[in-house]
Amino acid sequence: MNKGQVFEFFRRLAEDNPAPITELEFSNPYTLLVAVALSAQATDVSVNIATRPLFARITKPAQMVALGEEALRQAIKSIGLFNTKARNVIALSQALIRDHGGEVPRHRAALEALPGVGRKTANVVLNTAWGEETFAVDTHVFRVCNRTGLAPGKDPLAVELKLERTVPQPFRRDAHHWLILHGRYTCKARTPECWRCVVVDLCRFKPKTPAPKTTSGRIGSPGPSAARTATGRIVRTRSEDRNRSRPNRLP
Numbered sequence: 001m002n003k004g005q006v007f008e009f010f011r012r013l014a015e016d017n018p019a020p021i022t023e024l025e026f027s028n029p030y031t032l033l034v035a036v037a038l039s040a041q042a043t044d045v046s047v048n049i050a051t052r053p054l055f056a057r058i059t060k061p062a063q064m065v066a067l068g069e070e071a072l073r074q075a076i077k078s079i080g081l082f083n084t085k086a087r088n089v090i091a092l093s094q095a096l097i098r099d100h101g102g103e104v105p106r107h108r109a110a111l112e113a114l115p116g117v118g119r120k121t122a123n124v125v126l127n128t129a130w131g132e133e134t135f136a137v138d139t140h141v142f143r144v145c146n147r148t149g150l151a152p153g154k155d156p157l158a159v160e161l162k163l164e165r166t167v168p169q170p171f172r173r174d175a176h177h178w179l180i181l182h183g184r185y186t187c188k189a190r191t192p193e194c195w196r197c198v199v200v201d202l203c204r205f206k207p208k209t210p211a212p213k214t215t216s217g218r219i220g221s222p223g224p225s226a227a228r229t230a231t232g233r234i235v236r237t238r239s240e241d242r243n244r245s246r247p248n249r250l251p
């Protein structure tokens with residue numbers, strides 16, 4: 001895509017969802033860090049189910065260390081890889097106490113030095129907790145960027161560096177949330193829902209998925225959560241956006 005197309009791509013995603021935010025539930029940088037660490041190869045929904053009762057009691061590293069690995073394992077056993085994740089969360093909590101006074105550091109290198117914290121997790125924390133213009137590339141972002149031609153790359157780091165070079169202001173801070181949500185709800189892995197996609201004319205993916213037919217043989221409508229703009233473009237309604245935009249951004 002050229003510069004103008006990239007700008008238009010994000011302008012439409014922004015118009016569709018002006019205040020995107022992570023769907024993970026958290027209350028401070030520490031609970032955000034833990035939630036993101038737990039979300040590897042797990043859905044945000046499954047992480048939230050496990051962390052909701054946990055974070056009602058535990059919001060600081062010292063509390064997590066006091067809880068202990070076995071109790072944490074029990075609390076998160078519904079999440080994949082829970083044994084390794086429990087071990088890492090206890091270890092990273094100990095490291096935060098030992099090396100950072102119990103606070104989550106605001107620097108990539110310090111974050112990535114924590115047990116179980118990789119580049120993607122560091123990018124999410126830097127962006128969501130501290131408002132840094134970082135581009136976390138998960139499976140959804142990787143797929144959308146390659147399918148559309150927005151930021152093609154052979155691995156997540158290549159895509160991240162391409163996004164870093166090409167995403168314009170004022171979209172840089174929220175770009176990764178828009179891309180995740182677009183991949184999760186519209187540009188889905190198995191069947192992208194191109195017929196109701198707001199960037200369909202900018203996207204290079206072919207062939208585009210046509211609208212499903214109804215039992216009457218008519219072309220299906222975009223669905224109850226979508227509407228057409230005055231120019232005929234299909235967009236989701238704000239009620240759907242609100243469901244994805246809980247006010248959990250940190251002050």
Ligand code: SF4
Nearest residue numbers: 187192194197203205
């Ligand atoms: S047109 Fe289809 S493939 Fe392209 S971004 Fe939209 S949903 Fe994804």
